[in-house]
Amino acid sequence: MMHTTDVLNLFAEHRGDAIVIPGRGGRHWVNISESATDLPLGDPAMGGHAGFGLGLALAQPNRKVVLFDSEGDVLMSLGMLATIAEQAPTNFYHFMLDNECYATTGGQPVPNAKHVDYASIARGAGYPRALAFNELEPLRRELPGILRQPGPVFVALKVLPEVENTPIGGRVRWRKRAADKVVQDLRAELGVP
Amino acid sequence: MSATSAGALSPETVMQQMKRNGVTDIVWLPDSETNWLFLLMQADPDLRLVGVTREGHAASIAAGLYAGGRKPMILIQNTGMMESGDSIRGWLMGLQVPVVLMVGYRGYTRHGVNSDTAATYTERFLMAFNLSYYLVENDADADRISVAFQEAERTRKPVVVLVGDEYHGFNR
Numbered sequence: 001m002m003h004t005t006d007v008l009n010l011f012a013e014h015r016g017d018a019i020v021i022p023g024r025g026g027r028h029w030v031n032i033s034e035s036a037t038d039l040p041l042g043d044p045a046m047g048g049h050a051g052f053g054l055g056l057a058l059a060q061p062n063r064k065v066v067l068f069d070s071e072g073d074v075l076m077s078l079g080m081l082a083t084i085a086e087q088a089p090t091n092f093y094h095f096m097l098d099n100e101c102y103a104t105t106g107g108q109p110v111p112n113a114k115h116v117d118y119a120s121i122a123r124g125a126g127y128p129r130a131l132a133f134n135e136l137e138p139l140r141r142e143l144p145g146i147l148r149q150p151g152p153v154f155v156a157l158k159v160l161p162e163v164e165n166t167p168i169g170g171r172v173r174w175r176k177r178a179a180d181k182v183v184q185d186l187r188a189e190l191g192v193p
Numbered sequence: 194m195s196a197t198s199a200g201a202l203s204p205e206t207v208m209q210q211m212k213r214n215g216v217t218d219i220v221w222l223p224d225s226e227t228n229w230l231f232l233l234m235q236a237d238p239d240l241r242l243v244g245v246t247r248e249g250h251a252a253s254i255a256a257g258l259y260a261g262g263r264k265p266m267i268l269i270q271n272t273g274m275m276e277s278g279d280s281i282r283g284w285l286m287g288l289q290v291p292v293v294l295m296v297g298y299r300g301y302t303r304h305g306v307n308s309d310t311a312a313t314y315t316e317r318f319l320m321a322f323n324l325s326y327y328l329v330e331n332d333a334d335a336d337r338i339s340v341a342f343q344e345a346e347r348t349r350k351p352v353v354v355l356v357g358d359e360y361h362g363f364n365r
Contacts, residue, residue: 039260041288045253045282045284045287048249048256048280049253051245051251051252051254051284052256053257054257055243055256055259056258058218058243058257059262059263077247080245083243083244083245086244180287180289183256183259183290190262192261
C-alpha cells in the first residue's frame with residue numbers, strides 16, 4: 001500500500017496544466033498546490049466527485065481533468081462509471097484512492113473491502129483503459145505514460161488508511177477556500193462569466 | 194397554437210425554452226413520458242445529452258459542467274428528485290450552481306386528489322429544501338421556464354420546473 005501524500009507528490013511532478021480535483025486527497029493536496037485550477041471541494045455529497053469530474057472534463061475538452069476519487073465514493077455511484085464511459089472524455093483521468101474503509105467516520109470497512117476489483121469494474125463499464133497499483137514504484141514508472149495517453153482512464157490505487165476518530169466538530173479544517181469560492185475561482189481563471 | 198398544444202405542453206415548446214435560455218447540456222434520466230422530447234433533443238447537434246443511471250448523479254455532473262463554463266439543465270422525474278436530495282443539497286445548493294431542473298410531476302392531478310405518493314411528497318420535498326419552483330401544465334405556461342432560468346441566474350441557486358402534464362405533453 002502507498003501513502004496518499006506520496007501518490008499526490010508523485011502526480012504533482014507530472015501535472016502540467018491539468019485541472020485537479022483532489023477529492024479525498026484534498027487535505028494533502030492543499031499543501032502541495034493551491035491555485036485556481038485546484039479544486040479542493042471537500043465532500044459536497046458522497047458519491048458525486050466522479051460526476052463533477054466528468055462534467056468539468058466535458059466542459060473543458062482541451063484541458064486535462066484529473067480526479068482523485070475514493071473507493072467509497074465509487075461504490076456509492078457505480079453507475080456513474082457507465083455514464084463516464086459512454087461520454088468518453090479523452091481528457092479525463094480518473095484515479096481512485098482505495099484505503100478499504102470509510103476513514104473519515106472511524107475506519108469501518110467498505111463492503112467486501114479487500115476483494116473488490118475496481119479496475120475490472122471500470123473496464124466492464126466501458127472504460128477503454130483501467131489499471132491498478134498497490135505500490136509506488138510501479139506507479140512511478142507508469143504514470144507519465146498514463147497521463148500521456150488519452151482518457152478516459154481509471155487508475156485504482158491502494159493507499160494506507162488515515163482514520164479519523166475525532167468528532168467532526170473538533171477536527172482541524174484543512175480547506176482554505178469555501179467550495180463555492182473554489183468553483184468561482186476556476187470559472188474566473190477559465191474566463192467564463 | 195395548435196389544438197393539441199393549447200391543452201398540453203409540447204416537446205417543441207420545451208425545446209424552444211431550452212434554446213432561448215442558452216442550454217448547452219441536458220443531464221437526464223429517461224422516463225417513458227419524455228420519449229418524444231428525447232428524440233427532439235437527440236436530433237439537435239448543438240445539445241449534448243448526458244444520461245445518468247441514478248438521478249442524484251445529475252447534480253454533480255451539472256455542477257462540473259457549470260464550473261467549466263457550460264449551461265446544463267437537468268431533466269428527471271419527481272421520484273428521482275426525491276432520491277437525489279443530498280446531491281442537490283451538496284452539489285447544487287452548496288456550490289451555488291444556477292441550474293434549472295425540469296421535473297416530471299408523476300401523479301399530479303390538477304384537483305389535488307391523487308393516489309400516487311410521488312405526487313403527495315413532491316412539493317413538500319421542495320419546500321423542505323427551500324427550493325423555488327414553478328408549475329407548467331401546458332404551452333401557455335411555458336414562459337415560466339424562462340422565469341425559472343432567470344431566477345436561477347439571479348440567485349445562483351437551483352430552481353425547479355414541475356411538469357404537470359407528464360401523461361400527455363411528451364407523448365407521441
